[in-house]
Amino acid sequence: MGGLENGLVNLLNNLPREHYRHAVICLTNATDFAARIRRDDVAVYELHKRDGKDPAIYRALWRLFRRLRPTIVHSRNLAALDAQVPAWLAGVPVRIHGEHGRDIYDLTGENRKYLLLRKLLRPLITRWVPMSRDLEGWLRDRVGVVPARISQLYSGVDAQRFHPDPGARERWPIAQWRDPSTLIIGAVGRMEYVKDPLNLVRAFIALCASLSPQQAASVRLAYLGDGQLRVEAQALIDVAGLTAQCWLPGARDDVPALMAGFDVFVLPSLGEGISNTILEAMACGLPVIATDVGGNPELVTADTGILVPSADPAALAGALARYVADPALRRAHGRAARGRIETRFALSVMIERYHSLYLELLAKTTR
Numbered sequence: 573m574g575g576l577e578n579g580l581v582n583l584l585n586n587l588p589r590e591h592y593r594h595a596v597i598c599l600t601n602a603t604d605f606a607a608r609i610r611r612d613d614v615a616v617y618e619l620h621k622r623d624g625k626d627p628a629i630y631r632a633l634w635r636l637f638r639r640l641r642p643t644i645v646h647s648r649n650l651a652a653l654d655a656q657v658p659a660w661l662a663g664v665p666v667r668i669h670g671e672h673g674r675d676i677y678d679l680t681g682e683n684r685k686y687l688l689l690r691k692l693l694r695p696l697i698t699r700w701v702p703m704s705r706d707l708e709g710w711l712r713d714r715v716g717v718v719p720a721r722i723s724q725l726y727s728g729v730d731a732q733r734f735h736p737d738p739g740a741r742e743r744w745p746i747a748q749w750r751d752p753s754t755l756i757i758g759a760v761g762r763m764e765y766v767k768d769p770l771n772l773v774r775a776f777i778a779l780c781a782s783l784s785p786q787q788a789a790s791v792r793l794a795y796l797g798d799g800q801l802r803v804e805a806q807a808l809i810d811v812a813g814l815t816a817q818c819w820l821p822g823a824r825d826d827v828p829a830l831m832a833g834f835d836v837f838v839l840p841s842l843g844e845g846i847s848n849t850i851l852e853a854m855a856c857g858l859p860v861i862a863t864d865v866g867g868n869p870e871l872v873t874a875d876t877g878i879l880v881p882s883a884d885p886a887a888l889a890g891a892l893a894r895y896v897a898d899p900a901l902r903r904a905h906g907r908a909a910r911g912r913i914e915t916r917f918a919l920s921v922m923i924e925r926y927h928s929l930y931l932e933l934l935a936k937t938t939r
Contacts, residue, residue, distance in 0.1 A: 575848035576648055576672045577605040579727050579922075585610045586923045592930075595640055599629060599652060630658050637662035643934060644668060646701075650675045650686060653693060660696045665937040668929075670701040671711065673845025673866065676766045680843075681710050690715045698933060701725055703846040704867030723929050726870075728922025729851035731913055733828050736857035736906075740832035746819060749792055755896060756792045758834030758858075760827055760849045761841070763799030763820075768863075768883060772840040773805045775888035777812045782893060791817065791896060796830060798822040832856045835902060836895050842882050844868050855913045859905035861891045871917075876909040 584594055585608075594614045596606070599621040606616050617636060621629045633655055637645065645659040646668040659667050674681045681687075694715065700722045702708045708724040711717045744750045757776065761767045772795065780788040795805070795818075802820055809818045824830060831837070837853035837860050844866035851871065853860050860877035862868040872879055878894065880887040895902050 574603070574605065575727065575846075577603065578848050579672070580648070581605050581608045582728065582730065582919055583923065583926055584614055586919065587927055587930075591927070595642065597633070597636065597655070599655075630654070634658035634662050637664055643937065644930060646670065648672060650689075653689065656693055656696045666930075666933045667696060667698045668701055668933070669697045669699075670703070671707045671845065672703050673707075674710075674843055676764070679766065681714060687714060697721070699723055699929070701929070703727055704870055706867050706870070707845055725925050725929070726917060726922065727846050727848055727851060728917055728919040729848065729855045729913060730919045731855045734831065734852040734855035736910060737829070737832035740829060743829065744833050745830075749819075754790050754792055755835045756794055756833060757836050757838060757892060758794045758796070758831060758853075759838045759840065760796045760831065760852075761839070763795070763797050763802040763805060765801070766843055767797075767799075767841045769795060769797075769799075769801050769805050769840065770808065771883055771885055771888060772838055773808050773818075774885035775840070775892060776818070777808065777814065778885055778889035779892045779896070780812075780814060780817070782889065783896065787896065789817075793818045794830070794834070795820050796822075796824050796827060828852070828856075831858070834858055836861065836892070838888070838892070839863065839868065840882075840888060841865065847871065851913065851917050854909035854917070857906040857910040859895060859902050860909060861888065861895070873908075873912070876905050876912055 596614060596616045598616065598618045601618050601620065602616050619629055619632050637659055642664055644666040645655065645664045647653055647655045648670040649672050653669060656667050656669060675686060678686050694717060700711055700717050702711055702722065702724050703726065705724060708722055711722055712719060741750055741752060749756065759772055763769045776793045780791065802822065806820055809815055831853060837858040839847055839850055839862040841863055842865065846867040850860055850862060850868065854876060860872050862872045862877065862879060863882040864879040865882050869879060878891040880891050
């Protein structure tokens with residue numbers, strides 16, 4: 573449940589081994605994602621940055637860049653943008669910055685301080701890599717990056733790790749939910765403000781109130797992920813009397829297996845770049861309901877799912893009701909979603925595009 577980290581691990585594991593010597597620099601600490609790196613020659617450095625501004629981090633980065641002497645430094649998102657200064661001072665020839673999604677405190681991308689920082693560091697960036705066309709337009713129009721220095725690249729999903737699995741429901745951890753007549757509405761993500769899990773909980777409560785007693789008894793809600801809003805979400809569920817129909821287990825390490833047991837996937841967030849969880853759900857052959865924000869409309873089309881306004885539980889409940897009432901629509905959208913992954917968002921496509929970008933920029937350093 574970290575799209576940026578997940579994408580980085582996929583790159584490290586799949587870029588042609590003979591072309592690259594990788595090192596991962598964590599400004600603070602490494603996470604469990606490090607254990608998913610399959611290569612045995614990838615160094616992981618932890619700089620243990622203090623909260624807030626930590627001037628010592630710039631010297632630490634400069635010294636590390638001078639020692640490693642990378643040809644490419646690829647920073648990701650606003651928190652790591654400052655790394656481009658010591659990279660430039662250390663003489664790194666190719667400096668790439670990826671924008672995976674706007675900052676949690678700047679969902680519209682209009683924060684003056686953040687815009688100014690990007691504009692000040694703009695001359696140091698060899699190439700900007702936004703994950704969506706939405707972010708590409710924002711970099712061009714609000715940050716002032718010239719189009720020639722932008723390469724928009726979509727994330728890719730491991731369609732072997734995430735795939736349709738007709739037997740997934742039979743292995744569901746709650747025995748009472750294994751009945752094929754139940755319909756599991758699922759979500760995966762941090763239970764924090766930007767992901768707006770309370771929107772989905774309220775929509776589920778409204779859905780149950782709108783259905784016949786028999787229909788309402790057959791629907792379930794599973795939200796995989798932890799965060800500050802988990803307790804409040806559970807409280808709303810308990811007050812509504814839906815405790816037995818909802819499962820909020822916190823973070824899980826078996827997301828692919830559980831996701832394959834969903835019937836419908838929902839992303840209720842207030843802001844997104846390109847959502848890895850949407851891609852993963854589509855790869856599992858699930859219809860997707862997502863809020864109409866960020867890069868979501870670039871993934872969810874009319875034949876693969878339903879887009880709804882953000883922070884609108886009534887609209888979300890209405891979209892859920894459509895899928896509850898129409899199993900054929902669920903199946904059709906799920907099949908189309910899987911097909912869209914295989915043709916446009918396969919992991920192999922992402923790897924090839926990054927490899928081509930790196931080779932392009934490396935060639936310019938040897939001219």
